[in-house]
Amino acid sequence: MTDFTKAIASTDQPMATFKALEALVDKTIGVKLFTLMEVDNVRGVARRNYSNMPDAYATSGEKPIQDNSWTEQVQGRHETFVANSIEEIAAVFPDHELIQSLGCESCMNLPIVVNERVIGTLNCLHDAGHFTPERVGAAESLKQAGALAFLLEAYLKKEAN
Numbered sequence: 839m840t841d842f843t844k845a846i847a848s849t850d851q852p853m854a855t856f857k858a859l860e861a862l863v864d865k866t867i868g869v870k871l872f873t874l875m876e877v878d879n880v881r882g883v884a885r886r887n888y889s890n891m892p893d894a895y896a897t898s899g900e901k902p903i904q905d906n907s908w909t910e911q912v913q914g915r916h917e918t919f920v921a922n923s924i925e926e927i928a929a930v931f932p933d934h935e936l937i938q939s940l941g942c943e944s945c946m947n948l949p950i951v952v953n954e955r956v957i958g959t960l961n962c963l964h965d966a967g968h969f970t971p972e973r974v975g976a977a978e979s980l981k982q983a984g985a986l987a988f989l990l991e992a993y994l995k996k997e998a999n
Contacts (some may be wrong), residue, residue: 842983850903852991856888860989863962863980867897867973871895871942871963875914876988877903877956887991894940906930912949913956919947920974922967944968948977950984958988 846859860872873895874888882903889895903909908930911917921927924943928934943966950958960980961971968974 845913846986846990851951851994852887853986855987855990859983860890862983863894863960863977866980867946867962867977868964869962870965871937871940871961873961874958874984874987875961876958876991879955879957884959891940894936908947911960912947916949916951916956918949918974918977919945920969921945924966924968941965946974946977946999948981948984950981951990952985954991957992958984960984 842855842862844932845854848854848975856874859874860869863869863872869890870892872888872890873886873935875884877884878900883900884898884903887896903913908919912919919930921930922944924934924938927943927945929936931937931945936943937943940963942963944964946962946969948960948962949956950960960977962977
């Protein structure tokens, strides 16, 4: 039984699963800053539901989904977004200065697709140039665990209501 499987079975939900997912991402591709963004397609908003740096990236509030090249790539075509320099990050993310201040200059956003819709993204940040083609390829294996984490949280919300 993997640590991720054990985390899903534990009672500290969804945090145990989110932390296990972070550990799996770090083991697979390496990550400094890791966040999860849940996408509400009906309302057109995204919400950060996990962050390994909550002082810099809190898990509260929502933000409207912007209509830009990132959205078209990740949410429209369901393609992984990779930026391996702070300049590439700055082209799509207005918080690039904060990202850089945290020691991160590369970014990979993995869309988690269920029922032909993006339900969330795994957001992985690291040093400049970190997300090589090999790491991007390896990250594909993380999508199943990401889907389980998002679906578990949705299930728990439904159970609570």
